[in-house]
Amino acid sequence: MTTPAREPQPSGPEYQDRVYRSPAGIVGGVLLLGIGGWLGIDAVVVGHGRTPWLALAGLLLAVPLVAAFTIRPAVYANEERLRIRNPFRVIVLPWSQVAVVRSNYTNEAVSNAGAKFQLWAIPVSLRGRKKAARRAARASAGGNTGGGAGGVIGGGLPGFSTGWRTTDLDAGDTLSSGDRSMADLRALHEGYRPEGSPSSEGTPGEVSVRWAWEVLGPVAAGAVVLVILLLAG
Structure with a gap:
């Protein structure tokens, strides 16, 4: 049967x-x-x-x-593209068009053409960074002196090497919530492989900006x- x-x-x-x-x-x-x-x-x-x-x-x-x-404000990200919903604009950036996702006094994505798009949904919290730095310092004092994102690097700001580039998502409480989100976005960006994407041939590769x-x-x-x-x- x-x-x-x-x-x-x-x-x-x-x-x-x-x-x-x-x-x-x-x-x-x-x-x-x-x-x-x-x-x-x-x-x-x-x-x-x-x-x-x-x-x-x-x-x-x-x-x-x-x-x-x-x-x-919201940021939507997957393995193919980054979509930024800011107060007055919606920006769609395929990862192939993103040069860097970086943090300084604001969090922003920079396209290959040099255009900068601020991530309103992920604000920079200096207070959160100071609290994360104190947690990282206590962890180091307690014997957790491993390198990478677990330490305090770059002038007392936790979990960031020079240029604010890191994809280590094991930092846990040693990063503020905004910095953890940015580390997650960097991981998606740096893990993007156009040749390994099943739908890459049909994926638009242009930056889209809509008011x-x-x-x-x-x-x-x-x-x-x-x-x-x-x-x-």
């Missing part, structure tokens, strides 16, 4: 995105939106004359801006309405 052959099941995405966001930014954005919404709605409900219209125009202007700089009109449109409308109301006052 033969059993019927099973039909192949549809598979998911060949490369699953890793998502990097700022929890502190999201929490701050939600709080700001909550406070602003409460004040704005109160002005609309109990305000007189032009106050409700000014409040509505202010909300139309402020809400997209606050969301754009706090909740919206976030879904943010810019409401902001511009709110600004225009607010200016008209103020001038007509």
Whole structure:
């Protein structure tokens, strides 16, 4: 007795995105939106004359801006490309077009053409680096003096060699959360092998930059309405 052959099941995405966001930014954005919404709605409900219209125009202007700089930023990465969602732009960078992913006072990706794209979703935390440096110093004092990302290198900043280049993901608590995310992105970048990618032949190799009109449109409308109301006052 033969059993019927099973039909192949549809598979998911060949490369699953890793998502990097700022929890502190999201929490701050939600709080700001909550406070602003409460004040704005109160002005609309109990305000007189032009106050409700000014409040509505202010909300139309402020809400997209606050969301754009706090909740919206995200970085999506997989084995083929890096997608950066910044407040006003969305940038798609195939790894073949990325020259370096680096950290200094900001985290950024640099294309082969020299264009720099800041990673808003992965902010640099000097406080987090200092805390990570103290943890690394305590680990070294306790006998964990191995090299690599476990030590304090480069002027007291943990886990980074000269030029902020490292792909050692075993640093654990000796790196701040933002620096761990950047180390992860460097590992994806340095591990990219176009000749070993099954879908590399059909993968677009160009850098794509798109303006976030879904943010810019409401902001511009709110600004225009607010200016008209103020001038007509």
